[in-house]
Amino acid sequence: MTKRLQSKYKLDRRMGENIWGRAKSPVNNREYGPGQHGQRRKGKVSDYGIQLRAKQKLKGYYANITERQFRNIYAEASRMRGATGESLVGLLERRLDALVYRAKFVPTIFAARQFVSHGHVLVNGKRVNIPSYRVKPGDVVEVREKAKNMALVLEAVSSGEREIPDYLEIDSKGMKVTFVRVPALADIPYPVQMEPNLVIEFYSR
Numbered sequence: 001m002t003k004r005l006q007s008k009y010k011l012d013r014r015m016g017e018n019i020w021g022r023a024k025s026p027v028n029n030r031e032y033g034p035g036q037h038g039q040r041r042k043g044k045v046s047d048y049g050i051q052l053r054a055k056q057k058l059k060g061y062y063a064n065i066t067e068r069q070f071r072n073i074y075a076e077a078s079r080m081r082g083a084t085g086e087s088l089v090g091l092l093e094r095r096l097d098a099l100v101y102r103a104k105f106v107p108t109i110f111a112a113r114q115f116v117s118h119g120h121v122l123v124n125g126k127r128v129n130i131p132s133y134r135v136k137p138g139d140v141v142e143v144r145e146k147a148k149n150m151a152l153v154l155e156a157v158s159s160g161e162r163e164i165p166d167y168l169e170i171d172s173k174g175m176k177v178t179f180v181r182v183p184a185l186a187d188i189p190y191p192v193q194m195e196p197n198l199v200i201e202f203y204s205r
C-alpha cells in the first residue's frame with residue numbers, strides 16, 4: 001500500500017475547497033493555504049497552473065493515488081472510445097476503494113484504502129485486498145462478517161454526511177453493494193467541481 005506522507009487536509013487548504021465535503025475540514029474555518037505563507041495574496045494563475053490544480057485535486061480526492069498510477073489511468077482512458085475525461089472518472093470510480101467509500105462502508109476514502117488493504121472486503125464472495133482492483137458492472141462487493149461490527153463501519157453506515165449514488169445498488173442490512181454501471185461525470189457526487197477536461201489538457205501538452 002502506498003503510504004500517504006502528508007496530512008490529507010492540507011489538500012483542502014491548498015485548494016481552498018472542502019474536497020471531500022466533510023464537516024471537520026479546516027478549510028471551513030481557514031480558507032487560506034497551509035504554512036507560514038498561506039495568507040499571502042495570490043497572483044494570477046497561468047493556464048498550466050489551472051490544469052495542474054485540476055489534476056492535483058482529482059488525484060488527491062481518490063486518497064492521493066500515486067502519480068504513476070494516475071498517469072496510467074489517464075493513458076488507458078485516452079485509448080478508450082468516447083470523451084477521455086468521462087472515461088478517466090469512470091475508471092477512477094471503478095476502483096474498489098472508491099466503491100467501498102461510495103457505499104458508505106467507511107467514513108473517508110483514506111479509510112476505504114486501508115479497509116480494503118486489511119482484507120475486510122469480498123468481491124463476488126472472494127476476498128480482495130487490492131485498493132486499485134477494478135470492479136465491473138454486476139460485481140457484488142460486501143463487508144466480511146468479522147468486520148461488520150467495527151466502530152468505523154457502524155459510524156459510516158449511520159452517517160448522514162453522504163448520499164449513495166444511483167449507479168450502486170445497496171443492501172444496507174447485508175452490507176452489500178452491486179456496481180450497476182460505470183458512471184458519467186454528472187452522476188458522481190463530488191462535493192466540489194471536478195474538471196477532468198483540464199486534467200486531459202495537462203497530460204496532453
